Amino acid sequence: MRYLESFVDEVIDKYLKPVETMWQPADLLPDSRQENFFEKVKELQESAKELAYDFWAVLIGDTITEEALPTYESWLVGMEGVNQEENTGWTRWIRGWTAEENRHGDLLNKYLYLSGRINMRELEISTQYLIADGFDIQTGADPYRNFVYTSFQEIATNISHGRVSALAKKADNIELAKICGVIAGDEMRHARAYKAFVEKIFEVDPSEMMLALEDMMRKKIVMPAHYLRETGVKIGLTFEHFSNAAQRLGVYTAQDYVQILSSLLRDWKVESVTGLNEAGEKARDYLLALPDRLKRVSDRLKTPTLEYEFSWIGKRHHH
Ligand SMILES: [Fe+2]
Numbered sequence: 001m002r003y004l005e006s007f008v009d010e011v012i013d014k015y016l017k018p019v020e021t022m023w024q025p026a027d028l029l030p031d032s033r034q035e036n037f038f039e040k041v042k043e044l045q046e047s048a049k050e051l052a053y054d055f056w057a058v059l060i061g062d063t064i065t066e067e068a069l070p071t072y073e074s075w076l077v078g079m080e081g082v083n084q085e086e087n088t089g090w091t092r093w094i095r096g097w098t099a100e101e102n103r104h105g106d107l108l109n110k111y112l113y114l115s116g117r118i119n120m121r122e123l124e125i126s127t128q129y130l131i132a133d134g135f136d137i138q139t140g141a142d143p144y145r146n147f148v149y150t151s152f153q154e155i156a157t158n159i160s161h162g163r164v165s166a167l168a169k170k171a172d173n174i175e176l177a178k179i180c181g182v183i184a185g186d187e188m189r190h191a192r193a194y195k196a197f198v199e200k201i202f203e204v205d206p207s208e209m210m211l212a213l214e215d216m217m218r219k220k221i222v223m224p225a226h227y228l229r230e231t232g233v234k235i236g237l238t239f240e241h242f243s244n245a246a247q248r249l250g251v252y253t254a255q256d257y258v259q260i261l262s263s264l265l266r267d268w269k270v271e272s273v274t275g276l277n278e279a280g281e282k283a284r285d286y287l288l289a290l291p292d293r294l295k296r297v298s299d300r301l302k303t304p305t306l307e308y309e310f311s312w313i314g315k316r317h318h319h
Pocket residue numbers: 066101104157187
């Protein structure tokens with residue numbers, strides 16, 4: 001981490017954008033100071049009517065996942081080699097990354113509030129639960145494992161926000177398409193950063209990096225919201241239904257998991273990494289064979305059809 005710190009200092013401006021020129025949630029939402037505010041909200045609610053039940057379930061799950069940012073920041077700060085008292089390298093990276101990510105939940109939450117379709121109280125309960133319940137991404141405090149996880153997750157969120165954006169566009173909801181589109185853009189930039197960290201570690205500590213990657217893939221990358229729950233619902237169930245809705249919509253599927261793994265193996269040139277010890281070579285063998293194995297499994301998986309009523313999605317009460 002000490003060695004990498006100078007690299008982080010070097011590239012931080014490449015992967016994080018200056019606050020002054022960055023988009024903010026307010027750029028993508030009606031301005032409540034304007035006289036036409038209520039008109040704009042009406043338009044927003046009109047275009048929200050076209051969106052399907054599963055779509056809302058996914059968008060809400062995505063929002064709650066983004067809102068649990070305190071969990072992710074505190075986890076990363078707990079990595080070995082991060083010292084909050086020093087305002088250099090890793091501390092600046094984690095703070096800058098957090099500051100960018102914080103806009104995602106902020107923007108999505110406000111959109112959902114304005115949409116008129118959501119039971120906000122239930123959404124807020126789930127958010128509070130999720131932050132209180134925390135997560136276990138099985139990385140420990142090891143930076144190598146954490147950077148594998150974050151590389152994977154930033155790509156996964158890029159894919160899912162991007163697909164939600166495309167679905168919104170298809171439903172003629174251009175504003176929401178833009179909202180999810182700019183978020184997806186951030187995720188891609190963050191993915192590039194975390195991938196660059198791993199790439200750098202492969203250069204100087206190839207065997208340990210390979211073993212960390214193998215270990216994470218053996219354990220499987222869990223989603224950050226795997227403890228997601230609603231009022232009165234056991235941990236696990238809500239997440240499963242959320243994940244099923246995402247699969248039905250094609251927003252994030254088992255095939256995507258395999259694709260992300262394949263793209264990481266390719267971009268990190270795992271096949272041609274040199275200087276591996278025996279354990280490292282074995283780990284590589286396992287990793288290179290993994291995408292085909294997972295693909296065979298995912299091809300056999302059926303998309304779950306079970307319909308589920310989330311407490312988050314408000315039924316309309318007519319008077
Ligand atoms: Fe995000």
